[in-house]
Amino acid sequence: MPADFLDRFSRGNTVCHRMPARLKIVLTLSVIFVSIVLPASYWPAQGCLACLVFAALSLAEIPIAYLARRILLILPLVLMTALAAPLSHGFASGWETAFGIVFRTLVAFLAALWLVNTTPFDRLLAGLCRLGMPRLFATLLAFVYRYLFVLFDELARMRTAQRARTFGPGPVKTAWKSRVQLVGTLLIRALDRAERVHGAMCARGWRGKMHSLN
Amino acid sequence: MHITDGYLSAEVSIGAGLIAAGALGLSLSKLNQTLSLRTVPLTGMMAAVIFAGQMIKFPLLAAPAYGHLLGGVLAAVVVGPWAGCVALALVLFLQMALFADGGWLAYGANVLNMGVVGALGGYAIYSFIRARVQGRKGIVAGAVIAAWTSVIAGSTLFCIEFALSHPDGSLDLSMLFTLMTSFHSLIGVGEALITGGIVSYILAVRPDLIQEPLSRRGAVAGLGRIVGTGAVAALAVAAFIAPFAAEGADGLEAVAQRLQFDALEWKPWAPLLSDYEVPIPGVDYSSGFWQKLSVSLAGVLGTSAVLCMTFAFGRFSKPRLADQDAGPSHAG
Numbered sequence: 001m002p003a004d005f006l007d008r009f010s011r012g013n014t015v016c017h018r019m020p021a022r023l024k025i026v027l028t029l030s031v032i033f034v035s036i037v038l039p040a041s042y043w044p045a046q047g048c049l050a051c052l053v054f055a056a057l058s059l060a061e062i063p064i065a066y067l068a069r070r071i072l073l074i075l076p077l078v079l080m081t082a083l084a085a086p087l088s089h090g091f092a093s094g095w096e097t098a099f100g101i102v103f104r105t106l107v108a109f110l111a112a113l114w115l116v117n118t119t120p121f122d123r124l125l126a127g128l129c130r131l132g133m134p135r136l137f138a139t140l141l142a143f144v145y146r147y148l149f150v151l152f153d154e155l156a157r158m159r160t161a162q163r164a165r166t167f168g169p170g171p172v173k174t175a176w177k178s179r180v181q182l183v184g185t186l187l188i189r190a191l192d193r194a195e196r197v198h199g200a201m202c203a204r205g206w207r208g209k210m211h212s213l214n
Numbered sequence: 215m216h217i218t219d220g221y222l223s224a225e226v227s228i229g230a231g232l233i234a235a236g237a238l239g240l241s242l243s244k245l246n247q248t249l250s251l252r253t254v255p256l257t258g259m260m261a262a263v264i265f266a267g268q269m270i271k272f273p274l275l276a277a278p279a280y281g282h283l284l285g286g287v288l289a290a291v292v293v294g295p296w297a298g299c300v301a302l303a304l305v306l307f308l309q310m311a312l313f314a315d316g317g318w319l320a321y322g323a324n325v326l327n328m329g330v331v332g333a334l335g336g337y338a339i340y341s342f343i344r345a346r347v348q349g350r351k352g353i354v355a356g357a358v359i360a361a362w363t364s365v366i367a368g369s370t371l372f373c374i375e376f377a378l379s380h381p382d383g384s385l386d387l388s389m390l391f392t393l394m395t396s397f398h399s400l401i402g403v404g405e406a407l408i409t410g411g412i413v414s415y416i417l418a419v420r421p422d423l424i425q426e427p428l429s430r431r432g433a434v435a436g437l438g439r440i441v442g443t444g445a446v447a448a449l450a451v452a453a454f455i456a457p458f459a460a461e462g463a464d465g466l467e468a469v470a471q472r473l474q475f476d477a478l479e480w481k482p483w484a485p486l487l488s489d490y491e492v493p494i495p496g497v498d499y500s501s502g503f504w505q506k507l508s509v510s511l512a513g514v515l516g517t518s519a520v521l522c523m524t525f526a527f528g529r530f531s532k533p534r535l536a537d538q539d540a541g542p543s544h545a546g
Binding site for chain 2: 006007028029032033035036037070074078080081084085087094097101102103104105106107108109112113115116121124125134136137139140141143144145147148150151152155169172175176177179180181182183184185186187188190191193194195197198201202206207208
């Protein structure tokens, strides 16, 4: 697996990427909070927030095609949920609530995309730790992030092997069966691996606390 | 399934966050008591498996659409409820911090709807059934029913959170219930199929991973199990009752008015109850009939599908140790 397949744009070198992680987290959370608290009738303020977030995104040189694709993916669900308000009034009123939901969701989503795509996961985690995230939870997150790459490699190997032994996806029932076996095997192997990793950690003096260089 | 920021109001997000933080803290302390040094590798690896497993797409009958695993019940069945709850919280955090799936302020609500209801509530139902049905059949039936119920319960909880976020009466709760429940009873059938399949596969290949007695993994004890089962089952049932209850609530209000009990109105549920009122007079009421029909149809279809699955998995998950050599456990 390439090292950046989970966070493709976050290792760039722009002003936004060089900002300290803590500042970015606080900025993003406050933008999201303000956009949620603003009532729907304050839509010009919401628009200003959107412009701000969009400027930050373009400063971070995040491709617009990527942003468009992400927005298109969440838009159907957002619209469906937002339409629940006018739908329950027979489309006579409730449009303000619906527009409010759509605006808020888009601004908050874009702000979150900016944070995620300008901060690599390790630095994000270090920043969150200094903002008071519990140590045990951070340790767990670091562990999961490290072993995700191992498990994705394992999954890729198993899929290659499975493809090598079969001619095609087959009917739906076969496809389900082979995928269920794929996940099941991954689970069994991962639990065995957890035992081995636990032994190795204990052998290296693991006492329940992670030491980091930051 | 992930709630993005903007659906829920700040108050509801913070309230759900506090509940989720409490459940997560409890799970972590329980884990440290039972697993001690093994907490990090075991829980972390389980989370990584669910994260990777969610990338595997299961084709639906209609070709271009795909379903995937959600994993709350699967994690709880394999590593126990507390580790399962933490694992789900980790998965949700990574999806939020790597892909911006699910909002930062709505993280608590996401953990509550999927992690706490999925793993803790799902496990309560699973152990309730497993204690009554013997052997492999009980394990698979418990997992299948718990998977379906927890998906419905999660969607109901989302509806309640969504309605509490818009207390000004701009939303008709029963309409939202109809949409979400019909949608999620399908997702729930997929989740039940995948969970049942994986559990019966593990039972066939490595039964030692699942078949230990319940008490050895810090099971939800006595009262907790009853409360958990009751709460999740009630949420699931509420999804199908809600459209009908709209009339019941109106009736209740009418009775209250007649008896002049208005002053005794129970405040915390006031926003919920007022949403049941039909907002505009003169709207065609017959549309309500189809709405109710579709919800009950979804409920009946979903329940019968889950029962069929339980039966089928119970039938076919016979021990299969002999052909392990040829099995895909040696893939790759």
